[in-house]
Amino acid sequence: MFPADVESLARQVIEAASLRGLMLATAESCTGGLVTGALTAVPGSSTAVERGFVTYSNAAKSDLLGVSADLIARDGAVSESVARAMATGALDRSAAQVSVAVTGVAGPGGGSPDKPVGLVHFAAAGPAGVIHVERRFGDTGREAVRLASVRVALELLLDRIGA
Incomplete structure (x- = not known):
């Protein structure tokens, strides 16, 4: 269902979180649940995915x-401040210790000069604090932007887990 590199990243996230006894939450907008889908595609993901x-x-x-x-x-909605609020909100409204949030403009429409198609804001929260990343993937197509966003989100989870 997902490319091999995404499956591998998701497996690393689940293994790292499980090893540390951490539960995960996702807060997704433009990815529409794809990050959670990648995580829950991993056998045994229930040891680490809270919601x-x-x-x-x-x-x-x-x-x-x-x-x-x-x-x-x-x-x-597509901003650093909202991404950060989404990540902290996911922690506040779950039993998770680590979260990731994604909000962006996947396209093909909906962009503006200030917030073009392909702009995605990410935030991840955990015991080490909240981090933010902005990526500009360009107008590469809706699915390409969404899949690239899943990769970044999984990498941020690894960072906040401390893997």
Whole structure:
């Protein structure tokens, strides 16, 4: 279902989290659950995956993750501040110790000069704190942007797990 490199990364995340006794949560917008899907494709993933939030709409980001509607209105859903709020909200509203959040413009439409197609913001939270990464994948096609985003999200989980 996923390319071999994504499967390998997901396996590394599950093994590292399980080894450390950590549970994971995801907060996904433009990836629509693909990060959680990659993680749960790994046999034994129930030892590490606590839950996944698919918060595609702004209302879902607020309702499910506690992201301030004012923050979304001020900075936009595709922003560092919202990605960070999504990651911390996923921890606050789950029993996980490590989370990752993804929000971006996968395309083909929906971009703007300030937030072009292919712009994705990521945040990951864990015992070592919250980190943010911005990637500009370009207008490479919806599936390419989403798959590239899954890779980055899994790498960020590894970072916050301490693997």
